Amino acid sequence: MARSPAAWLLAELPQLERDKIVDAETAARLRARYTQDAQSEPQLAAPLTALLGALLVGLGLILLIAHNWDQWPLTLRLIVAALPLAAAQAACVYTLRRRSGSRVWREASALLTGLAAAALLALVAQIFHFRGDLHLYLLSCILLALPLVYILDASLLAALLAAAMLGMVAAEPMALRQPWHALLLFSSLLPHLLQLWRQAPASLRLSLLLALWTLLLAAALSLAITPLRAYGWLWCAELGALLLLAEAGSKALASLSWRPLRAGGEMLWAIAALAASFPEFWRGERYGAAHLLQANVVLQIALLLVLGLALRALLRRQWLIAATALPALLLAMLQGQDLPASSAAALVLLANIYVLLMGVAIIVQGLRQHELRRISSGLTLLAALVLLRFFGSEWPFVVRGLAFVAVGLGFLFAHAWLRRRLKTA
Amino acid sequence: MKTGLWLLLVLTLLAQWALPAAQIIESERVLVRGHRYYLRTAPVDPVDAFRGRYVALDFPDARALPAPGLTLAIDDTVYLPLRTGDDRYAVLGPAQRQPPAQGDYLRARVRLRNDDGSFSVSLPFDRYYLREQDAPRVEQAYREASRNGGAGAYVAVRVRGGRALLEELYIAGEPAHARAP
Numbered sequence: 360m361a362r363s364p365a366a367w368l369l370a371e372l373p374q375l376e377r378d379k380i381v382d383a384e385t386a387a388r389l390r391a392r393y394t395q396d397a398q399s400e401p402q403l404a405a406p407l408t409a410l411l412g413a414l415l416v417g418l419g420l421i422l423l424i425a426h427n428w429d430q431w432p433l434t435l436r437l438i439v440a441a442l443p444l445a446a447a448q449a450a451c452v453y454t455l456r457r458r459s460g461s462r463v464w465r466e467a468s469a470l471l472t473g474l475a476a477a478a479l480l481a482l483v484a485q486i487f488h489f490r491g492d493l494h495l496y497l498l499s500c501i502l503l504a505l506p507l508v509y510i511l512d513a514s515l516l517a518a519l520l521a522a523a524m525l526g527m528v529a530a531e532p533m534a535l536r537q538p539w540h541a542l543l544l545f546s547s548l549l550p551h552l553l554q555l556w557r558q559a560p561a562s563l564r565l566s567l568l569l570a571l572w573t574l575l576l577a578a579a580l581s582l583a584i585t586p587l588r589a590y591g592w593l594w595c596a597e598l599g600a601l602l603l604l605a606e607a608g609s610k611a612l613a614s615l616s617w618r619p620l621r622a623g624g625e626m627l628w629a630i631a632a633l634a635a636s637f638p639e640f641w642r643g644e645r646y647g648a649a650h651l652l653q654a655n656v657v658l659q660i661a662l663l664l665v666l667g668l669a670l671r672a673l674l675r676r677q678w679l680i681a682a683t684a685l686p687a688l689l690l691a692m693l694q695g696q697d698l699p700a701s702s703a704a705a706l707v708l709l710a711n712i713y714v715l716l717m718g719v720a721i722i723v724q725g726l727r728q729h730e731l732r733r734i735s736s737g738l739t740l741l742a743a744l745v746l747l748r749f750f751g752s753e754w755p756f757v758v759r760g761l762a763f764v765a766v767g768l769g770f771l772f773a774h775a776w777l778r779r780r781l782k783t784a
Numbered sequence: 785m786k787t788g789l790w791l792l793l794v795l796t797l798l799a800q801w802a803l804p805a806a807q808i809i810e811s812e813r814v815l816v817r818g819h820r821y822y823l824r825t826a827p828v829d830p831v832d833a834f835r836g837r838y839v840a841l842d843f844p845d846a847r848a849l850p851a852p853g854l855t856l857a858i859d860d861t862v863y864l865p866l867r868t869g870d871d872r873y874a875v876l877g878p879a880q881r882q883p884p885a886q887g888d889y890l891r892a893r894v895r896l897r898n899d900d901g902s903f904s905v906s907l908p909f910d911r912y913y914l915r916e917q918d919a920p921r922v923e924q925a926y927r928e929a930s931r932n933g934g935a936g937a938y939v940a941v942r943v944r945g946g947r948a949l950l951e952e953l954y955i956a957g958e959p960a961h962a963r964a965p
Binding site for chain 1: 789790792793795796797799800801803804807808811815832833834835836837838840858859908909910911912913914915916949950961
């Protein structure tokens with residue numbers, strides 16, 4: 360097995376000391392610093408293996424039941440499906456009595472019990488040929504497993520339930536699908552998130568679960584917003600801004616090296632802003648048919664949240680992050696209005712200038728903060744804008760040609776400036 | 785450990801048994817004591833990631849006229865009185881808002897309005913689970929039976945107190961399970 364960087368460094372230290380590359384005092388300090396890291400890696404690997412094992416066993420049970428062993432007598436099939444649930448429930452009791460301090464036991468027993476209960480319900484539905492209402496089946500599984508999240512403080516089960524909640528909303532018939540279903544379902548996991556927040560606000564467990572919860576809730580709400588054709592772009596812009604603004608205001612999420620909320624927010628915001636740079640975006644019946652006041656309440660609440668968070672960012676002088684709210688606010692103002700051709704042309708120009716300025720501002724901020732990722736984001740945004748104008752613009756060839764030359768020159772100047780900055784740094 | 789937490793654990797674990805047990809008891813009651821009806825059907829073969837392979841059932845006779853004076857909309861829940869016709873297949877009565885005081889009935893959802901003024905409805909059973917290798921064979925057998933002008937496919941359902949359960953799927957007069965090797 361490949362050694363970790365910390366273990367490799369510790370193994371190299373004696374030779375480095377002998378070669379007088381590091382002195383004894385430095386070597387001792389390095390040992391003190393990296394010994395804990397090297398020891399914690401197997402400690403992290405062991406729980407992960409156990410949890411993955413529990414997850415695979417549970418999913419395997421469901422697949423085994425899905426095979427349909429109808430040549431076996433009914434009683435035997437029920438006993439075979441009931442045994443894993445009984446064993447998993449016994450593991451829950453054992454965990455609370457004897458292993459209450461073990462995170463692995465808590466997570467694994469809760470996960471197995473939830474999946475075993477789902478497997479038993481699946482078998483009953485299969486034996487009696489229940490109607491294929493997947494959303495009702497998933498709702499039953501969620502309700503039966505949810506208390507275990509709190510009894511055993513089980514975050515992995517919470518993550519699985521969040522995925523099942525998204526599945527449930529997706530499986531609901533369109534006529535029944537309502538945003539409040541998603542809000543109600545996902546809010547059932549909020550107390551667990553708050554509990555984690557109180558325990559350790561900067562923990563990896565909280566950050567990952569919160570990120571997953573937010574992204575899955577956003578996906579579930581997107582499925583429930585109707586008609587999505589009329590409000591889709593507004594929702595996309597709102598969601599992108601909301602994720603970016605909320606992420607910028609969270610110390611726990613901002614302290615992580617992996618920041619999925621920021622990545623998701625940037626993608627959604629950029630898609631909405633770049634789409635608005637096309638003339639076709641502002642045409643059609645989309646805006647004339649659907650007013651903001653007729654929109655789903657989730658869109659209106661999200662808009663208020665965007666506005667509030669943008670104002671907070673402005674008060675903190677976070678100009679760039681506050682500016683990400685502009686597409687959502689503009690789309691909200693124009694929702695339901697019939698736009699004359701001249702206004703549409705002006706909006707296209709405005710969107711292009713906005714994306715251009717945002718790209719440049721992101722690059723400048725990246726340079727000031729010496730953050731390569733941010734510089735790359737800005738350059739990618741500008742490159743996307745340029746490429747979209749090349750392939751899908753109604754501008755005359757001469758105008759497009761001049762625009763390309765101008766942006767290309769901008770890139771060359773930026774490159775030269777970057778090189779000079781890096782040399783002097 | 786707090787008593788409340790233990791109590792919640794016990795209730796949760798009991799609920800995990802109670803729900804499937806209640807479903808089993810209720811289903812067995814319908815299958816044993818319910819009246820049997822036959823409905824013509826057309827099976828196709830899809831997959832459910834959780835509950836396995838099945839043949840999805842479409843019912844050409846699942847349509848009904850609204851009761852006099854009743855206006856129906858898509859997705860409305862309706863109650864359909866049930867009787868056996870001269871050809872032994874089930875006949876659905878006029879759709880009504882409340883369950884009939886007497887006789888068997890099905891609870892259904894309005895799916896679409898037909899040109900003749902009747903409404904197509906979703907019945908409370910729409911799939912028949914089979915072993916994963918048998919479902920495609922059953923669908924194939926149905927196609928052959930239909931091509932040869934045979935009896936095609938029909939299902940036996942048991943109905944009791946508004947609850948309906950699918951008992952057996954028949955292809956050309958034989959139970960689907962019997963056709964599996």
